[in-house]
Amino acid sequence: MKQDRQDGARATVNAIKDLILSEHLRPGDPMPTEVDLVEKLGVSRSSVREAIRTLVALDILEVRHGTGTFVGQLSLRPLVEGMVFRGVLLPGDDLSVLREVVEVRKGLDLSLAPRVVERLSGADTADLRVCVEEMKVLAAQHTTYPVQDRQFHLNLAERLGNALYGQLVAAFWDIHTTVAPRLGVVGQRDLDVTAAAHEAMLDAAVSGDLEAYRAAVEAHYDPILRVLDDRHLVTAS
């Protein structure tokens, strides 16, 4: 009985996905109503509701209040939600999950290094320069600058002609900055050092110096990784 309900829900999820594909719907397009889906797919209303709930969680569908159900943005939001929860639930004695996230961020930036340097060398980088200048001003005021930090990494990734990379960079930035405070890891104290590391990344890329760019990426992440090595989780028990 329960097995049947479970299989029914899975089958309905797949049927709705097939419908989106066969009708060539795109993100933002309106979906048929719940009643229409019940008719079209020949399943119960509760199966349709459960399937919609699953597909909303995966950002394959989106429910807008008062207007109906639409094809979702197919974003990496489910990755962020799951990973943030995992980071908080399974911190490990040495904050190992958070450390892994920061290592992945560093790895992504290093793997993008050749392309970043190629795209930025001699290019107009006014948007990135503004981010860096604002970081420096805020650092001098002992103020954190998460908005400018995220913008810097996003603007960098956007120039690479690979939207997925940009989304991964943003997703892991979000996971990192959501998990860290929940584990009691305070924002890095070295605001000046971090602002300078971003400036060094930009300067190296603009001047086409791949090795200097890689060194600046290391200088950006290594203080964060050191903080995670030094700190052990203080449980709130």
Add this chain to the structure above:
Amino acid sequence: MKQDRQDGARATVNAIKDLILSEHLRPGDPMPTEVDLVEKLGVSRSSVREAIRTLVALDILEVRHGTGTFVGQLSLRPLVEGMVFRGVLLPGDDLSVLREVVEVRKGLDLSLAPRVVERLSGADTADLRVCVEEMKVLAAQHTTYPVQDRQFHLNLAERLGNALYGQLVAAFWDIHTTVAPRLGVVGQRDLDVTAAAHEAMLDAAVSGDLEAYRAAVEAHYDPILRVLDDRHLVTAS
């Protein structure tokens, strides 16, 4: 009314997450029953059901038939499910989403290169050697070798002391190999070339040669990327 239901569902999702955290539950631990959750959280049964559905989609909960609900594995399965759908739905005229996935795979492998070479040089690599030998035998028989291919990349990632990296490598392998055939991109013909590329990666890593390892990674992915450049999507209309 609908807004209320939506907010209620979101609040219930968060309440269940908080419960998992406050009770220090771990993946695989049993959850309270639906009835208990209704009581504990003071919400309707339908809210609890909807919230469970959302959390199952994110692999934060897992429903096992006949036994009940458990804390999920917090895997990257939601990432794979969403990305596979996105790859099929939004292929782009030039298979751009699939191309982005392959570029991310290549980027991950390149970013791991220094650590792979450090860990493998002079180490026991019998498991990886078996994968490569089987690939070569199958290639000679004009047979594809997805099992050995996935195993190779997984075993490699497992040695790096970062479980998240291993899961990302596996997730993007799965996305790539699920999306490609659905878009009519046949498995790469050059079975020999690909088997040899894996062998070259292994040989370079064992001998501690970082540059040769990087070159072998490029040799592994570049034929796949070339196929995607050459091919334009044949829609089945």
